[in-house]
Structure formats: structure tokens, C-alpha cells
Amino acid sequence: MGYIEWTDSLSVGVELFDKQHHKLVDMVNELYDALVSGRTNDVMGEILERLIDYTVEHFRSEEEYFNKYGYPFSKRHKQEHDSLTEEVFSLKEKFFKGDVTISYETMTFLQEWLQKHILESDMDYKAFFNGKGVY
Ligand SMILES: [Fe+2]
Numbered sequence: 001m002g003y004i005e006w007t008d009s010l011s012v013g014v015e016l017f018d019k020q021h022h023k024l025v026d027m028v029n030e031l032y033d034a035l036v037s038g039r040t041n042d043v044m045g046e047i048l049e050r051l052i053d054y055t056v057e058h059f060r061s062e063e064e065y066f067n068k069y070g071y072p073f074s075k076r077h078k079q080e081h082d083s084l085t086e087e088v089f090s091l092k093e094k095f096f097k098g099d100v101t102i103s104y105e106t107m108t109f110l111q112e113w114l115q116k117h118i119l120e121s122d123m124d125y126k127a128f129f130n131g132k133g134v135y
């Protein structure tokens with residue numbers, strides 16, 4: 001079982017975004033496993049970078065759909081993406097400077113950072129997209 005368990009309660013009702021979220025969950029779990037098994041900073045840094053790159057790609061996908069279908073809460077949602085991106089970029093910078101390590105505390109931060117956004121903000125577009133025939 002992973003650090004974050006993928007369950008249907010995380011499903012936002014749009015297959016593409018579920019797949020992307022699942023991949024993000026997998027990467028957070030991969031980082032957690034690396035921490036638990038005492039992998040090197042190089043290994044953890046590589047996972048962190050991959051997680052951040054994919055996050056940027058995922059946010060872009062959601063925003064493209066917002067524009068394409070005229071999602072009414074697009075502005076607020078994009079602002080949240082921007083601040084979430086800033087948070088992980090700042091973590092990455094501190095990590096590579098050696099100011100922070102990947103610790104259990106860092107993992108709790110990443111877990112909340114990802115889950116909270118999916119459950120609170122992404123979930124809000126479920127009914128909208130499904131109403132447009134997008135699943
Ligand atoms: Fe989002």
C-alpha cells in the first residue's frame with residue numbers, strides 16, 4: 001500500500017485528470033518509498049523534479065479544459081495552481097541549496113498539497129465537466 005492510497009474518493013469524474021492525478025499520487029508515493037528506504041539525495045531530487053514537472057504539465061491540461069469549456073471558476077482555480085506551483089518550486093530550490101531535506105514533514109506537506117487541491121478544488125469541476133458531456 002502506498003503512502004497515499006488511490007481510491008475512488010479522489011476521482012474527479014474526468015478520465016484524463018484522474019489518470020494524471022493517479023500519476024502524481026504514484027510519484028509522491030515513490031518519493032516516500034525513497035525516503036523510507038534511505039535512498040540518496042540525488043535519487044530523491046530526481047523524483048522531486050519529475051513530480052514538479054508533471055504537476056506543471058497537469059495544471060496546464062486542466063487550464064486548457066477550463067478555457068475550452070468556459071469553466072466559470074477558472075480564474076480562482078488558476079490562481080490556486082500558481083500558488084501551489086510556487087510552493088513546490090520554493091521547496092525544490094531549498095532542497096537543492098541544501099536548506100531542507102526530504103523528511104516525513106516534507107512528505108506530509110506534499111501529501112496535503114496534492115490531496116487538498118484535488119478534493120477541494122478539482123472536485124468542484126466534476127459536475128461542470130460531466131454536465132458538458134466530458135468524462
Ligand atoms: Fe487543479
Ligand SMILES: [Fe+2]
Binds near residue numbers: 017021062118122
Ligand atoms: Fe488537478
